[in-house]
Amino acid sequence: MSHRTRKAAPDRGTPRPTVSVCRGCCCGTAKIPDVDHAGQLAELRRSLGETATVRAVECLDACEQANVIVVQPSAEGRAAGGRPVWLGLVNDSDAVKDIAAWAAAGGPGLEDAPEILDLYTFRPSRRLQRELDH
Numbered sequence: 001m002s003h004r005t006r007k008a009a010p011d012r013g014t015p016r017p018t019v020s021v022c023r024g025c026c027c028g029t030a031k032i033p034d035v036d037h038a039g040q041l042a043e044l045r046r047s048l049g050e051t052a053t054v055r056a057v058e059c060l061d062a063c064e065q066a067n068v069i070v071v072q073p074s075a076e077g078r079a080a081g082g083r084p085v086w087l088g089l090v091n092d093s094d095a096v097k098d099i100a101a102w103a104a105a106g107g108p109g110l111e112d113a114p115e116i117l118d119l120y121t122f123r124p125s126r127r128l129q130r131e132l133d134h
Contacts, residue, residue, distance in 0.1 A: 013075030017052040017107030019044055019099065024059025026066040035067065035091045043093065047100035052107065062124050067091055069099055073108035082109020087120040095120060 021041050022028065028037040044054045062068050065088025073082030085108050090096065098114045105111040113121075 013078055014053065014072075015076075016050075016074050017077065017103045018072040019048065019052050019054045019103050020057045020060070020070040020072065021054065022058075022060040022062070022066070022068040022070075023056040024063075026063040027059070027068050028056075032066050032091060036093075037067070039093070040067065040090070040096050043096050044100055047097070048104055052103040060124075062086070062088060062122070065089055065122055069096075071099060071103055071107050071113075074106070074110070077107055077109030080109035082107065084108065085113065085117075086122055086124050087117060088122045090120055 021044065023037070023041070026032065028041075041054070041056055048054055060068050060070065065086075067088075067090045069087045069090050070084050071087070072084045073080075087095075087099065090099070095117070098117055102111060102113050102117065
């Protein structure tokens with residue numbers, strides 16, 4: 001009889017989308033005036049409740065796009081081909097509401113983003129993509 005321990009099951013990813021809200025050197029600060037930065041984060045957390053994970057993160061190194069929000073797919077969304085979507089210049093409450101509605105509906109891979117969010121989508125550097133695309 002073997003006394004080896006079983007290997008842990010491989011990580012299958014998160015069961016819900018993750019919304020990462022940059023709150024580093026430029027995003028979420030007075031450098032972007034006339035924006036309720038705390039209100040953005042609070043609105044996402046309130047709107048998404050248990051349907052998505054919302055987290056404030058340090059600088060995502062895309063300061064020219066401040067305020068930056070990244071919507072990462074759930075495990076199911078990733079299996080369906082979804083990849084993280086980077087959104088920049090998210091400086092109005094309507095965009096935040098659109099992001100929340102999309103993430104609540106399933107996010108990348110499971111639900112198409114509202115067309116208006118195409119105006120906010122950008123491609124970060126390959127280094128940044130690799131960091132969040134795991």
